[in-house]
Amino acid sequence: MNIQDYDFSGKKAIVRVDFNVPIQDGKITDDTRIKGALPTLKLILDKGGALIIMSHMGKPKGKVKPELSLKQIVPAVSAALGVPVQFADDCQKADAQAAALKAGEVLLLENLRYYAEEEGKPVGIDKEDSAYDAAKKEMKAKQKDFAKKLASYADCWVMDAFGTAHRKHASTAVIADYFDKKDVMLGLLMEKEVKAVDAVLNNIERPFVAIMGGSKVSSKIGIIENLLGKVDKLILCGGMTYTFAKAHGGEIGGSIVELDKLDVARNVEELAKKNGVELVLGEDSVCCTGYDFSTFSVKPGAKIETFNSSNIPAEFEGLDAGPVSREKFAKAIKGAKTILWNGPAGCFECEDFTAGSKAIGEAIAEATAEGAFSLIGGGDSVACVNKFGLADKVSYISTGGGALLEAIEGKVLPGIAAVVGE
Numbered sequence: 461m462n463i464q465d466y467d468f469s470g471k472k473a474i475v476r477v478d479f480n481v482p483i484q485d486g487k488i489t490d491d492t493r494i495k496g497a498l499p500t501l502k503l504i505l506d507k508g509g510a511l512i513i514m515s516h517m518g519k520p521k522g523k524v525k526p527e528l529s530l531k532q533i534v535p536a537v538s539a540a541l542g543v544p545v546q547f548a549d550d551c552q553k554a555d556a557q558a559a560a561l562k563a564g565e566v567l568l569l570e571n572l573r574y575y576a577e578e579e580g581k582p583v584g585i586d587k588e589d590s591a592y593d594a595a596k597k598e599m600k601a602k603q604k605d606f607a608k609k610l611a612s613y614a615d616c617w618v619m620d621a622f623g624t625a626h627r628k629h630a631s632t633a634v635i636a637d638y639f640d641k642k643d644v645m646l647g648l649l650m651e652k653e654v655k656a657v658d659a660v661l662n663n664i665e666r667p668f669v670a671i672m673g674g675s676k677v678s679s680k681i682g683i684i685e686n687l688l689g690k691v692d693k694l695i696l697c698g699g700m701t702y703t704f705a706k707a708h709g710g711e712i713g714g715s716i717v718e719l720d721k722l723d724v725a726r727n728v729e730e731l732a733k734k735n736g737v738e739l740v741l742g743e744d745s746v747c748c749t750g751y752d753f754s755t756f757s758v759k760p761g762a763k764i765e766t767f768n769s770s771n772i773p774a775e776f777e778g779l780d781a782g783p784v785s786r787e788k789f790a791k792a793i794k795g796a797k798t799i800l801w802n803g804p805a806g807c808f809e810c811e812d813f814t815a816g817s818k819a820i821g822e823a824i825a826e827a828t829a830e831g832a833f834s835l836i837g838g839g840d841s842v843a844c845v846n847k848f849g850l851a852d853k854v855s856y857i858s859t860g861g862g863a864l865l866e867a868i869e870g871k872v873l874p875g876i877a878a879v880v881g882e
Contacts, residue, residue: 620647673803
């Protein structure tokens with residue numbers, strides 16, 4: 461069912477959103493995800509419905525953790541919606557509050573992941589344990605009961621949490637089994653996400669340039685391989701730079717590297733060559749002798765210098781793309797018509813190592829201004845465009861990290877399949 465065509469008048473809608481927002485000292489530091497859900501939530505209210513909102517926050521792993529309570533975001537959600545938001549202290553014991561809801565009223569349920577049944581994974585037992593399979597089977601049965609309870613609160617279910625669409629959780633997929641097909645639908649945000657992914661994977665205008673950053677080749681190999689069958693140019697940056705440099709005998713100092721993935725790096729290069737894809741790797745790096753990853757800061761007395769990425773002294777660590785690399789990346793992006801960016805070029809959280817990511821962001825913004833469709837996804841990439849004031853200069857910013865990556869990898873997302881039946 462298309463949400464625009466659904467009659468919400470007099471009905472209660474339970475909506476899965478992603479309100480897993482960052483909180484510091486009790487205050488939301490980035491409300492992007494709340495803003496992203498507003499069009500769907502307001503549409504339901506405007507069409508005469510009552511709202512039951514559900515989400516997770518953090519990783520409580522089946523335990524009640526006050527610092528991860530959704531109660532602390534009630535004022536922000538109320539202000540954003542323009543209506544008072546009621547709160548249910550227990551997402552599995554909200555029967556009376558849900559039943560009393562009238563048209564135009566809103567109820568926010570407590571953190572779904574206070575219950576292990578939401579994720580459906582056994583807690584406190586290792587996969588290697590002989591009892592794991594039985595525990596998993598028991599938990600899956602409990603997950604169904606958990607989802608059934610959530611479904612009992614409402615007349616219809618709306619899936620609008622792209623960030624968790626790659627998980628077959630109770631609230632993101634299993635719950636669909638307890639509604640008629642005509643009463644399940646994607647929210648407006650989910651529809652936008654699906655269209656954006658489709659634009660970069662199935663409705664490509666060329667040249668298509670993808671930029672993949674981050675620290676590890678291993679976490680993105682499936683995505684890289686899938687992209688090598690679609691893109692014209694693939695820029696690989698960030699920590700991956702040093703695994704590729706090492707694969708060719710380079711000296712990378714103390715830079716992050718996956719020594720067991722050197723063959724993988726070489727295979728990526730061969731596949732790119734076979735597919736006629738221009739593989740763009742950084743040539744130089746901004747390096748440091750003392751970086752504190754816990755505080756995103758340079759340690760007192762540490763030196764910062766730029767070296768060739770394959771000739772970094774032992775005491776230095778590569779932390780950002782150097783000036784030659786930045787120019788190379790920008791040149792590769794110029795003239796693109798479809799652009800995908802996931803993962804920064806360096807430790808952008810520290811001002812000393814922002815230049816690489818900023819150069820990529822600015823090049824994407826310029827290409828977008830010239831008519832390219834640009835999709836930015838993944839928490840760090842989104843943080844980059846926000847930090848550099850480029851959010852309104854790209855085509856689309858995805859709210860999904862893992863979900864976007866799995867979609868790019870070509871996997872079917874359970875949260876979407878539960879609605880569209882694929």
